[in-house]
Amino acid sequence: MFTFGLMEIELSQAEENYLKAIYSLFVVANKAVSTNKIAEKLETKASSVTDMVKKLSDKNLVNYVKYQGVSLTTEGKEFAIHVIRKHRLWEVFLVRHLGFKWDEVHEVAEQLEHVKSRKLTDGLDAFLDFPRYDPHGDPIPDKEGNFIKRNITVLSALKINEESKIVGVKDSSSAFLKYLDNAEIKLGAEIKVLHKESFDNSMMLLIEGQKISISQQISSNLYVKQND
Amino acid sequence: MFTFGLMEIELSQAEENYLKAIYSLFVVANKAVSTNKIAEKLETKASSVTDMVKKLSDKNLVNYVKYQGVSLTTEGKEFAIHVIRKHRLWEVFLVRHLGFKWDEVHEVAEQLEHVKSRKLTDGLDAFLDFPRYDPHGDPIPDKEGNFIKRNITVLSALKINEESKIVGVKDSSSAFLKYLDNAEIKLGAEIKVLHKESFDNSMMLLIEGQKISISQQISSNLYVKQND
DNA sequence: ATAAATTTTTAGATTTGTCTAAAAAATATT
DNA sequence: AATATTTTTTAGACAAATCTAAAAATTTAT
Numbered sequence: 001m002f003t004f005g006l007m008e009i010e011l012s013q014a015e016e017n018y019l020k021a022i023y024s025l026f027v028v029a030n031k032a033v034s035t036n037k038i039a040e041k042l043e044t045k046a047s048s049v050t051d052m053v054k055k056l057s058d059k060n061l062v063n064y065v066k067y068q069g070v071s072l073t074t075e076g077k078e079f080a081i082h083v084i085r086k087h088r089l090w091e092v093f094l095v096r097h098l099g100f101k102w103d104e105v106h107e108v109a110e111q112l113e114h115v116k117s118r119k120l121t122d123g124l125d126a127f128l129d130f131p132r133y134d135p136h137g138d139p140i141p142d143k144e145g146n147f148i149k150r151n152i153t154v155l156s157a158l159k160i161n162e163e164s165k166i167v168g169v170k171d172s173s174s175a176f177l178k179y180l181d182n183a184e185i186k187l188g189a190e191i192k193v194l195h196k197e198s199f200d201n202s203m204m205l206l207i208e209g210q211k212i213s214i215s216q217q218i219s220s221n222l223y224v225k226q227n228d
Numbered sequence: 229m230f231t232f233g234l235m236e237i238e239l240s241q242a243e244e245n246y247l248k249a250i251y252s253l254f255v256v257a258n259k260a261v262s263t264n265k266i267a268e269k270l271e272t273k274a275s276s277v278t279d280m281v282k283k284l285s286d287k288n289l290v291n292y293v294k295y296q297g298v299s300l301t302t303e304g305k306e307f308a309i310h311v312i313r314k315h316r317l318w319e320v321f322l323v324r325h326l327g328f329k330w331d332e333v334h335e336v337a338e339q340l341e342h343v344k345s346r347k348l349t350d351g352l353d354a355f356l357d358f359p360r361y362d363p364h365g366d367p368i369p370d371k372e373g374n375f376i377k378r379n380i381t382v383l384s385a386l387k388i389n390e391e392s393k394i395v396g397v398k399d400s401s402s403a404f405l406k407y408l409d410n411a412e413i414k415l416g417a418e419i420k421v422l423h424k425e426s427f428d429n430s431m432m433l434l435i436e437g438q439k440i441s442i443s444q445q446i447s448s449n450l451y452v453k454q455n456d
Numbered sequence: 457a458t459a460a461a462t463t464t465t466t467a468g469a470t471t472t473g474t475c476t477a478a479a480a481a482a483t484a485t486t
Numbered sequence: 487a488a489t490a491t492t493t494t495t496t497a498g499a500c501a502a503a504t505c506t507a508a509a510a511a512t513t514t515a516t
Binding site: 240242272273275276279280283294295 | 472473474475476477480481482
């Protein structure tokens, strides 16, 4: 058997976490990522990253040239996306069925994402009725690893009088999510930009009938649907 | 803070597996268990067990005297029961909601049982409506670690003309469970012993209207309700 | 273009959990 | 009771994943 497509190799949790980190760093940088960046993301040391990256390279999961950063191979990307799929499906489950708040799911999903069982993942997906987004608005890859590519911008980029809908958060920290809860800013909310304050870049917003002012810190961490 | 009751210490998966193994061996033997028995159960070597048991003893989770076997401390028992609780709750979830058969749940539950989150476990328990038994008929400890103590015997101990109900399996191997599926022997089935063959100890059974013969291998691995 | 600063890698050590082989203790046998 | 057998522990080694400190390469600055 040469079944090379996916899942023939068993990865450790550490390996999976590295692939996930490399994937997400690559997505934003769009070029090979440095060992330092990976170390920062995983809260480890660059020397540890070098070791692991060599190992992943031996397994053909990453492309690695000394001193020139790391990128994922096709296979490595498949693994990373599969882990992300599991993570986000679990988040949906926790919020929908176990009463978790959106700021409480991350830590638990970080553990659940490493459970290995195709039947479990696909069964969970079906049980949840194939959700397309997680509680933070991030798209969930399907069985084949296909994402919905959303047309989104940050709220702070909108101009006065533009209308849009909040569809996701850039920052998923507990602190930020709790702020949004307190301010009653929810995904799906329709918004309109009433005013932009030039000196501090704060914004006056009409959100579901309510007028509220938000700092740039906030508006630059909210994703809205691209208007066009 | 001296909160010593439970969960202040974080255990590794390996440590949790040792506690679980020691617990289940102790339950049947009712005396301190040998390192050899533990090694056999965990498919490892006795020397590895000695090492781990020392570590668990340092953490006050087991009582260990050289050459004299191992037993759980109150705290160790609490941990073991908590892991068993998680294992069995996940089994219920997998069968009820994700379409797993009762012979498919073990391996996945072995992974899920190590996920650490009080909120997850108790939330799952509530979501499942506080099930009292897992798919194999084993009782599920509640939040406080309390079990239902069932009055059960093995089917093979019943006498001719005795009636009872199948409530659990002693052997949870995939092979045995599949045999039961094929023979359409389910938990909850009402049975009556029609005949016992003296030369091979096989039994003729009336089970839900059907007459079937089962070997001693089978009857000694099925639990029935104790007819007091 | 050379020096300075930064980044990355290497070398060697550490922790966890495991192993094998040998030694020590406990149990069984005669 | 002495010997043989079995069980258990010790000693030393190993793989995975990490770390620190030092060396090497790259990038930035003058």
